[in-house]
Amino acid sequence: MQATGIIVEYNPFHLGHLYHAEQSRKQTGADCIIAVMSGPFLQRGEPAIIDKWERTRAALTGAVDLVVELPHLFAVQHGDYFAKGAVETLNHLNVSSICFGSEEGHISPFLTAHRTWQERRSSFDRILTSHLDAGNSFPEASRRAYESIGIQDLDVSRPNNILGYSYVKAIAEYAPSIQPATIKRLKNDYHDEEMTGHISSATSIRKDLHHYHEITEDVKETLPASTIRTLADYKFHKGLWHSWEHYFPLIQYLLQVSSPEELREIHGMEEGLEYRILKAADCTSFKEMMETVKTKRYTWTRLQRLFVHLLTNIKKKESYILDSPVPYVRVLGMNEKGRKYLSIHKKNIEVPLLTQLKQLNHPLFDMDIRAQKAYLSPLSAVNRTEGVKRERMPPVMI
Amino acid sequence: MQATGIIVEYNPFHLGHLYHAEQSRKQTGADCIIAVMSGPFLQRGEPAIIDKWERTRAALTGAVDLVVELPHLFAVQHGDYFAKGAVETLNHLNVSSICFGSEEGHISPFLTAHRTWQERRSSFDRILTSHLDAGNSFPEASRRAYESIGIQDLDVSRPNNILGYSYVKAIAEYAPSIQPATIKRLKNDYHDEEMTGHISSATSIRKDLHHYHEITEDVKETLPASTIRTLADYKFHKGLWHSWEHYFPLIQYLLQVSSPEELREIHGMEEGLEYRILKAADCTSFKEMMETVKTKRYTWTRLQRLFVHLLTNIKKKESYILDSPVPYVRVLGMNEKGRKYLSIHKKNIEVPLLTQLKQLNHPLFDMDIRAQKAYLSPLSAVNRTEGVKRERMPPVMI
Incomplete structure (x- = not known):
């Protein structure tokens, strides 16, 4: 039984995500789709619009078989550490491949780019430093440095190409037995703020949700039924969509x-x-x-x-801790196929597989718990208490 | 022009406080009543029900001529440090006497008790330590120690006698030129939780306010009109009475x-x-x-x-900083008489007299500002901002 890993935030889970999960299965021929998902806070430094348990449920109702949590410390970092955390987590679970969405859509330009970077690494570092010293932001400085060392086939000005490149680099460094694969994103830029119909970016969907404080017809078109229900339930029970x-x-x-x-x-x-x-x-x-x-x-x-x-x-x-290997895998949820995959592969998983809280005493895990409690802080006392209790319960099973 | 000092919290300012201020003037024959008042947080470790500016206004409409702030660090301490901060502050302002309410009502038992304590201090300390080591709380251990060294004329089981005794001790130690004086409290114990008509404890008044979320007729009987108005306005504009x-x-x-x-x-x-x-x-x-x-x-x-x-x-x-002298006096408000007193005595005040924020760079003052901001934190963003601005404005003038 083979698995492909995908690296996700599902903020919230939309039809583009569903497409990505389905295509990843199709393209890699995997039996099981394992998503490593950010928990309460996301890579761009934002609280998730609804909590990780609800996002997990929506993903499992979609095309994902097993959802595990990217440890908080890694989830809120620039691409390289984010990729390291995600790739190491998926590697613990013995995935055969990792399949990411990109503007590019073919894997070879990523591999070529990575080879070029390896050969010209010292020039790259020098140029990167000089752009940073000149007051450029890290993304801008690295974009220019990649261009300077002659990465031409891959458009490193596109956000998902950059992130994908980080994954390819992390795979080469931390888990070389994993096969990288990519699928072309349907249309939206990761950063797009405007809705674009059926397939819209999560950014534009959140913007609409926060603006109207309700799920508009436009937004409904972009979401699977399970996400619509989850979002509505969350707002009803918890009183807000986090921002x-x-x-x-x-x-x-x-x-x-x-x-x-x-x-x-x-x-x-x-x-x-x-x-x-x-x-x-x-x-x-x-x-x-x-x-x-x-x-x-x-x-x-x-x-x-x-x-x-x-x-x-x-x-x-x-x-x-960012420079140490990820020391555990926390399971957020699974379906029948995910359960089967875990029971077959359990014996080969070399780190603790956490399915309930209080199973590990590790500073990285402490941060996950701390982050979840901080995430719950705007809720009412009753909902905060319920949220803390949820952490101690078993994963979502569907 | 002579002043008597009173040490207050006014949480909120009620008819018992009015009586105390008026009697202090009568008994000491002072021209000016100066109150040193706790700011946002009180001696028993509670947030004030409404903020210090409003409590100042109510006091000035009552019988008080000048209100200054007890620095936050001293305000939230056991009796000895609380008394030190208050007495030093009043001493900076050259008060001739300090007049406190007590169950006892006469000053001589306080002075006798203090002499006994001075003579038998080493026994006192030894007995106190042994009671603390036996797991008693500080108030209970000191009550027993006072009894053991033979303080008989003063009932040290009564809360206002204990506090008064702390004032007498602090006056002897930090400001021996000040005359201590006391007046008998009308009826209520400081800790009384039940309302007792016209003169009720602040504790019982707050309990009623927090319970009914409105100013009941029972409470109205215990408050001067200015406090009733202030409480109502605060609730209306800020949305709460702090608890x-x-x-x-x-x-x-x-x-x-x-x-x-x-x-x-x-x-x-x-x-x-x-x-x-x-x-x-x-x-x-x-x-x-x-x-x-x-x-x-x-x-x-x-x-x-x-x-x-x-x-x-x-x-x-x-x-x-608790063991260093209080390094400034912050003015919260004054009436015509208070202004006159300050203009006459200004030249003899040896520490900075603060009438606006940003006039001092001192860690003790930083804590006052920090405490006030923390106090404002449950309010809406607009009210928090307004509260921070208020701190930079001149004192209340009536």
Whole structure:
């Protein structure tokens, strides 16, 4: 029984995701689709619109057979660490291949690009550093560095190509026995803010949801029935769809009572940035604060990630774990096929396979728990308590 | 022009407080009544029901001429440090006397008790330590120690006698030129939870306000018109009367994302208590959490103070300031008489007299600002911003 891995956030699970999962199965011929999914907070430094258990349920009702959680520390990082965490997790589960969506749609340009980078790595590093020193953001500096070393076949200005390239690099480095594969994305850019019918980006869907505070007909067209139901239920029971603004009072409070020295301990707080941020502590909204702090160098995404680290209290001294191997796999949910896959492969899984809380004492896992509790903080006391209890229960089974 | 000082919390300002201020003027023959008042958080470790500016306004409409703020760090401490902060502040303002309410009603038993204590101090300390070691709370251990050294004329089991005794001790130690004076309290115990007509304890008034969420006729009888108006306006504009439950989501969040090591840095966190508190992090209300953590040794008041320190992020390493002289006087409000007093005495005031924010760079003052911002945190973004702005404006003038 063979599996292909996919790397996802499902924020929320939409028809494009369904297509990706189905095509991954078709293209790789895998029996089982395993998704490694970000938990409460996402790669671009945002709280997930609904919680990971609900997103898991929607994915399992779609084409996914097994959902495992990308540890929080890895989930809220730039592409390289994000890819490392995801690839190592999938490797623990013995997937044969990893299949990602890209604008490119063919795997060979990724492999060629990776070979070029390996051959010209020292030039690449030098050029990257010089662009960073010139005040460019990391994504911009690396885009220019890739172009400079002659990566031509792969358009590294496209967001999913860049992310895919990170996966290919991580596979080569941490799990060379895995086959990388890619499928062409149907139409939308990852960053697209406008809805584009049937297949729309998650960004545009969230924007619509947060704007109208209800599931419009336009949004319904883009979602499988299970996601529509899940979103509606969540709003009804928990009273909100999570967005940064719900966490703003907490962020503001933290800035107002913390010293520069304390802020400097937070992962991602670059020297001097704490003073810039403290000056924005009396803003009236998250958006206003972000606009006040943002510069060319401190991009929106990077600042959002920093605020996730602040909210989840991730310290610089804890970030060394990023360079260690992922030490466990936490199962969020599975269907019959996923269960079967796990029971066959269990004996070959060399790290603890967590299906309930309190099964592991590890600083990385502590962060997952901490992040989930911070994620629940805008909910009512009853819903927070229920959310904490949910963490101790078995995975979603459908 | 002579002044008498009174030490107050006004939570809220009621007819008993009015009587105390008027009697203090009568008994001491002072021209000016100066109140040193706790700011956002109170001695027993609670948020004030409405903010300090509103409480100042009500006091000035009553019989008080000048209101200054007891620095936050001193305001949320046991009697001895509380008294030190208050007495030093009043001493900076050259008051001739300090007049406090007590169950006793005469000053001589306080002075006799203080002489006895001075003579038998080493026995007192030894007995106190042994009672503490036996697991008694600080108030209980000191009550027993006072009895053991033969303080008979003063009933040290009465809360206002104890507090008054702390004032007498602090005056002798830090401001011996000030005359202590006392007036008999009309009827209520400080801790009384039941309303007793016209003169009722602030505790019983708050209990009624928080229970009914409105100003009942019973409560109206106990308050001057200015307090009734102020309470109603505050509820209307800010949406609440502050209570611990409003801060519970924040406290819970802090416990959920903090490590034992971080909690151990908080002022008042005794060795081992952090683990006991962390176990209660998943409670559903402040009350439930307090009941879970409370023991004979960790009294309700002591735990509440600890949670104020957690909320206002006061660290152990900052508490050394308690043993230094109070380095400024912050003016919250005054009437014509208060203004006149200040203009006459200004030249003799040896510390900065603060009438607007950003006039001082001192760690003790930083804590005042931090505490006020933490106090504002349950309000809406607009009201938080307004509250922060209010801090930078001049005192209340009536």
